[in-house]
Amino acid sequence: MATTTVSDFIVERLHEWGVRRIYGYPGDGINGMFGALRRAQGKIEFVQARHEEMAAFMASAHAKFTGELGVCIATSGPGAAHLLTGLYDARLDHMPVLAIAGQQARAALGAHYQQELDLVSMFKDVAGAYVQQPSVPAQVRHVVDRAVRIALSRRTVTAMVLPNDLQELEYEPPARKHGTAHSGVGYSAPEVVPREADLKRAADVLNAGNRVAILVGAGAMHAGDEVVAVAERLHAGVAKALLGKAAVPDDIPWVTGSIGLLGTRPTDEMMSSCDTLLMVGSGFPYSEFLPKEGDARAVQIDIDAGMLSVRYPMEVSLVGDSAATLRALLPRLEQKNATSWRNRLIHAGERWQRVLGDRAHAATSGRVNPQRVVTELSPRLPDGAIVTSDSGSCANWYARDLKIRRGMMCSLSGGLASMGAAVPYAIAAKFAHPERPVIALVGDGAMQMNNMAELVTVAKYWRQWASPRWICCVFNNEDLNQVTWEQRVMQGDAKFEASQDIPDVPYHRFAELVGLTGIYVDNAEQLGDAWEQALAATRPVVLEVKTDPDVPPLPPHVTIEQARHFARALMEGDPDEGGVIANTARQVMASVMPGKK
Numbered sequence: 039m040a041t042t043t044v045s046d047f048i049v050e051r052l053h054e055w056g057v058r059r060i061y062g063y064p065g066d067g068i069n070g071m072f073g074a075l076r077r078a079q080g081k082i083e084f085v086q087a088r089h090e091e092m093a094a095f096m097a098s099a100h101a102k103f104t105g106e107l108g109v110c111i112a113t114s115g116p117g118a119a120h121l122l123t124g125l126y127d128a129r130l131d132h133m134p135v136l137a138i139a140g141q142q143a144r145a146a147l148g149a150h151y152q153q154e155l156d157l158v159s160m161f162k163d164v165a166g167a168y169v170q171q172p173s174v175p176a177q178v179r180h181v182v183d184r185a186v187r188i189a190l191s192r193r194t195v196t197a198m199v200l201p202n203d204l205q206e207l208e209y210e211p212p213a214r215k216h217g218t219a220h221s222g223v224g225y226s227a228p229e230v231v232p233r234e235a236d237l238k239r240a241a242d243v244l245n246a247g248n249r250v251a252i253l254v255g256a257g258a259m260h261a262g263d264e265v266v267a268v269a270e271r272l273h274a275g276v277a278k279a280l281l282g283k284a285a286v287p288d289d290i291p292w293v294t295g296s297i298g299l300l301g302t303r304p305t306d307e308m309m310s311s312c313d314t315l316l317m318v319g320s321g322f323p324y325s326e327f328l329p330k331e332g333d334a335r336a337v338q339i340d341i342d343a344g345m346l347s348v349r350y351p352m353e354v355s356l357v358g359d360s361a362a363t364l365r366a367l368l369p370r371l372e373q374k375n376a377t378s379w380r381n382r383l384i385h386a387g388e389r390w391q392r393v394l395g396d397r398a399h400a401a402t403s404g405r406v407n408p409q410r411v412v413t414e415l416s417p418r419l420p421d422g423a424i425v426t427s428d429s430g431s432c433a434n435w436y437a438r439d440l441k442i443r444r445g446m447m448c449s450l451s452g453g454l455a456s457m458g459a460a461v462p463y464a465i466a467a468k469f470a471h472p473e474r475p476v477i478a479l480v481g482d483g484a485m486q487m488n489n490m491a492e493l494v495t496v497a498k499y500w501r502q503w504a505s506p507r508w509i510c511c512v513f514n515n516e517d518l519n520q521v522t523w524e525q526r527v528m529q530g531d532a533k534f535e536a537s538q539d540i541p542d543v544p545y546h547r548f549a550e551l552v553g554l555t556g557i558y559v560d561n562a563e564q565l566g567d568a569w570e571q572a573l574a575a576t577r578p579v580v581l582e583v584k585t586d587p588d589v590p591p592l593p594p595h596v597t598i599e600q601a602r603h604f605a606r607a608l609m610e611g612d613p614d615e616g617g618v619i620a621n622t623a624r625q626v627m628a629s630v631m632p633g634k635k
Contacts, residue, residue: 040425041208041475042075042208043070043205043206043207043208044070044175044178044200044206044207044208044209045071045073045074045200045205046074046077046161046180046209047070047073047175047178047179047209048074048138048178048198048200049074049075049077049078049081049082050078050081050224051067051179051182051183052082052109052182052186052467053078053081053082053184053263054223055110055183055186055223055329056106056107057081057082057107057186058083059080059083059087059100059103059109059469059470060075060082060083060084060085060087060109060110060111060138061084061087061094061096061097061100061108061110061111061312061466062084062085062086062087062090062093062110062111062112063086063087063088063089063090063093063112063113063117063132063185063195064086065112065113065114065115065140065410066113066140066204066230067114067115067117067118067139067140067142067202068111068112068113068114068117068139068200068205069114069140069202069205069232070141070200070202070204070205070206070236071111071138071140071200071205071426072084073600074205075603077111078578080578080592081508083469084111084133084274085495085499085580086194086493086495087119087329087462087492087493087494087495088118088326088491088494089117089380089488090110090112090117090118090120090121090124090239090606091120091121091122091458091488092461092488092491092492092495093110093111093112093121093124093125093462094120094121094123094124094137095123095124095127095451095456095462095463096108096112096124096126096130096134096137096355096409096430096462096463096465096466096508097109097110097124097135097137097466098124098125098127098128098135098459098463099426099449099451099459099463099464099465099466099467100469100470101128101133101134101135101435101465102131102133102256102449102463103201103424103447103449103466103467103470103471104313104470105260106134106168107134107135107136107190108128108133108134108135108136108187108269108466109134109135109136109137109138110124110125110136110138110139111138111139111259112138112139112140112177112204113139113140113153113157114139114141114142114154114157115153115154115155116151116153116154116211117139117140117157118137118139118140118141118161118199119160119444119508121137121139122160122164122434123454123456123458124459124462125161125164125165125195125197126164126454126455126456127451127453127456127459128194128195129165129195129454130452130454131193131256131281131451131452131453132193132194132256132257132342132453133194134189134192134193134194134195135189135196136158136185136188136189136195136196136198137161137165137195137196137197137198137199138195138197138200139157139161139197139198139199139200139342140155140199140200140201140202140205140380141171141200141201141202142154142188142201142202143203143316144173144201144203144204144286145203145291146199146341146593147201147286147359147430147497148485152182155328157169157171157199157306157343158170158199159200159633161197161507164197164446165196167188167189167192167194167195167196167562167566168184168185168188168189168196168197169195169197169198169199170184170197170199170362171199172196172198172204172501172610173201173204173435174204175204175207175208175209175210175286176210176218176339177211177212177323178204178209178212178225179212179219179220179221179517180212180220180221181198181201181545182217182222183221183222183223184196185197185198186225187225190225190227190452191225191227191564192316192541193341195344197551198626201584202249202374205421207507208258209379215326219498220253221516229359229362230341230357230358230359230362230363231358231362231363231366232356232357232366232555233357233359235357236354237363237366237367237370237380238374239354240258240337240354240356240372241352241367241371242337242368243314243335243336243337243353244272244314244367245355245370245371245372246314246335247314247335248274248313248314248317248374248379249311249312249313249314249376249379250272250273250274250275250312250313250314250315250374250375250376251274251275251277251309251312251314251315251316251329252265252268252269252272252274252275252276252277252315252316252317252318252598253276253278253279253297253309253315253316253317253322253328254277254278254279254286254317254318254319254320255278255279255280255281255282255285255316255317255318255319255320255322256281256282256284256319256320256343256422256452257319257320257339257360258282258285258286258318258320258342258360259284259285259301259319260360260361260362261285261360261364262285262286262287263319263335263361264360264361264364264365264368265285265286265318265360265364266286266290267314267364267367267469268364268367268371269292269369269373270544271368271371271372271373271539272316272371272374272376272377273374273375273376273377274316275292275293275294275304275312275379275380275620276290276292276293276294276384277293277294277295277296277297277301277307277308277309278293278295278296278297278398279297279298279320279321279322279452280296280298280433280437280452281295281320281448281449281450282319282320283296283437283442283448284408284442284446284447284448285319285448287442287443287444287446288296288441288442288500289441291384291387291388292380292387292580293387293392294308294383294387294436295387295390295440296437297309297322297327297436298322298324298327299324299327300433300434300437300438300591300593301437301438301594301622302325302374302438303390303594304383304387305388305394305594306327306594307475308383308386309327309328309329309531310330311352311382312329312334312543313333313334313335314334314335314336314337315328315329315334315335315336315337315350315374316336316337316338316339316437317336317337317338317339317340317350317352317362317627318338318339318340318364319339319340319341319360320340321340321345321349321453323349323350323453325349325350327353328349328350329350331350331351331541335353336350336351336352336353336354336357337352337353337354337356338350338352338354338355338356339354339356339358339363339364339579340356340358340360341357341358341359341360342357342405342498344510346457347473350606360541362373365382367507368428370490378632393548394438395413396411397409398410398412398413398439398440401509402510402586402588403586403588404585404586405515405560405584405585405586405587406559406560406561406562406565406585406586407556407562407581407585407586407589408431408432408435408513408515408585408589409435409438409439410562410565410614411435411479411565411585411590412431412435412436412439412479412509412515414442414565414566415440415477415511415569416439416440416441417441417625418566418569418570418573419440419441419443419446419475419477420475420507420573421446422449422474422475423444423446423447423474423475423476423477424446424448424464424468424471424474424475424476424626425440425442425447425448425476425477425478425479426448426449426450426459426460426461426463426464426467426469426475426476426477426478427448427450427463427478427479427480428451428457428458428459428478428479428480428481428484429450429451429455429456429457429459429484429520429593430451430457430481430483430484430520431481431513431515431520431523431587432479432480432481432513432520433450433479433520433590434481435522435591436448436450436479451463455549457481457483457484457487458484458486458487458488458489459484460478460480460489460512461477461478461480461485461489461492461493461511462489462492463478463486464476464477464478464508464510465492465495465499466483467494468503468508469499469503472502472504472505472633473504473505474504474505474507475505475507475508475511475573476507476508476509477508477510478509478510479511480510480511480512480513481512481513481518481519481520482513482514482515482516482517482540482543482545483510483517483518483519483540485512485545486541486543486546487542487544489510490543490545493548493552493554494550494552496508496510496554496578497552497553497554497576497578498525500554500578501578503548506526506575506576506577507573507578508578508579509572509573509576509578509579509580509581510549510578510579510580510581511572511580511581511582511583512541512545512546512581512583513579513583513584513585514543514583514585515584515585515586515587516539516540516541516542516580516586517538517539517540518537518540519587520591521537522538522587522592523536523591525538525550525614530606530610531610532610532613533612533613534611536611544582545580545582546558546580546581546582548580548587549578549580554577554578554579554580554581555575555578555579555581556579556580556625557571557572557580558581558582559581559582559583559584560583561612565583568581568583613618
């Protein structure tokens with residue numbers, strides 16, 4: 039009978055925990071684990087990313103799009119260090135992810151050995167809930183069990199650091215004696231509901247309000263029906279933080295859309311006019327977009343007590359599962375007849391849609407208006423589509439112009455707001471749901487930073503997916519556009535070309551070189567046909583659109599300070615001054631006179 043190594047045991051134990059896929063990249067520091075994965079004969083699928091950071095993003099996205107544990111693996115030294123950005127993405131967005139990293143042999147540790155890093159210390163912040171480096175085979179069982187259970191129960195990142203010689207040793211179960219631990223497999227999430235007295239206090243606050251606003255985040259993703267039922271009972275409007283974009287569909291007329299700098303005017307008006315706020319599963323960080331302190335009474339629901347009453351002083355803070363808590367709260371809520379408030383929100387939404395349409399069709403200074411890329415996609419999205427977005431200016435159009443219907447999913451790097459997440463997110467989404475169409479919206483900066491290489495990953499694996507519909511849409515404006523606008527509006531600085539201009543790369547041709555389909559658009563009138571062609575393609579597609587960098591991502595309202603900064607930036611002699619002024623004027627006119635051509 040073949041010897042069961044420590045690595046064989048770990049693979050089998052992860053399989054018992056329900057792990058069926060691991061993202062990563064090999065190396066000699068983790069060879070024992072890869073040998074065990076091979077010997078397991080497909081029990082756990084290994085997906086080879088092009089870079090460990092991308093593998094960690096994939097693990098984070100796997101958790102987001104499945105609710106399961108995401109797992110990534112890397113070798114010692116640089117491989118383990120490369121995981122960090124993707125792991126921080128998971129930690130800041132409260133996703134359960136386990137990182138497995140190799141380490142040098144136990145006898146060499148402390149000798150300044152090649153690729154020797156103090157990985158336990160390195161992972162201590164991102165995986166502070168649980169990071170361990172076992173030293174003997176009998177320790178491995180409880181390290182695996184605790185790493186998985188803590189990641190799932192606390193919705194956080196955990197890490198195991200495995201010395202390479204330990205990986206190859208024969209596995210020994212813990213002896214039945216003092217100084218050992220005997221752990222088991224299994225975790226079932228509890229249904230957490232607040233106490234009756236607290237539910238009553240929350241209901242009293244909500245029942246007293248006349249103009250109720252609801253803000254939902256990622257914690258409400260499984261509570262869409264409950265959010266709608268409570269909103270109907272309270273005649274409330276519903277706004278969405280970016281991570282909660284798919285929590286409720288956008289075709290409900292009193293859903294006001296996104297909040298914040300990337301948000302909508304109806305949401306901004308609702309938050310500034312409401313007398314009562316209900317936050318559900320959201321850690322939205324920007325308090326200036328919430329009601330002015332003292333203007334609204336407020337109730338918050340979150341499974342994590344540490345996220346309660348940190349953005350706005352809550353009168354009632356409820357620790358509980360969003361869906362279960364809303365269900366328990368609903369019978370205590372009085373049916374409101376706030377018709378004027380509801381109508382006000384609906385009319386604001388209708389006007390906003392006309393503004394968005396006019397902005398998207400406004401002429402630009404020669405290139406394609408980037409808003410129109412998304413407004414042309416939105417009505418063409420197939421049922422069940424999954425959309426990912428990168429950080430940067432493309433996130434503005436994703437937040438405002440993409441209309442999510444029931445049954446769709448979408449996400450991006452929220453708390454970390456990292457560049458480079460959209461393509462690995464889309465790859466993980468496709469592995470998790472191979473039959474569903476997946477679309478990634480990506481800026482050219484992120485493509486050049488690290489996403490182009492992951493097109494090779496798509497080329498490697500796409501033939502095993504049940505449906506080939508996978509599209510990467512690249513906004514090619516030769517500019518690190520979001521930061522350029524932040525320099526102008528937040529700092530009052532003219533565009534700094536040395537930091538902001540990036541090379542013009544033919545992304546669609548690169549796609550063709552690696553065996554994918556490439557489509558190029560430099561005329562807005564071609565966009566509709568291009569999206570239809572991409573969605574009908576028989577292999578994954580890179581849709582490259584030559585977009586105008588001078589179209590301003592206007593916030594829902596422009597402050598006097600922002601206007602002053604913008605004017606100062608132009609007075610300093612912005613290199614794109616002509617296009618910026620012309621496009622800003624067109625966008626402002628679309629806002630002031632929607633529907634007027």
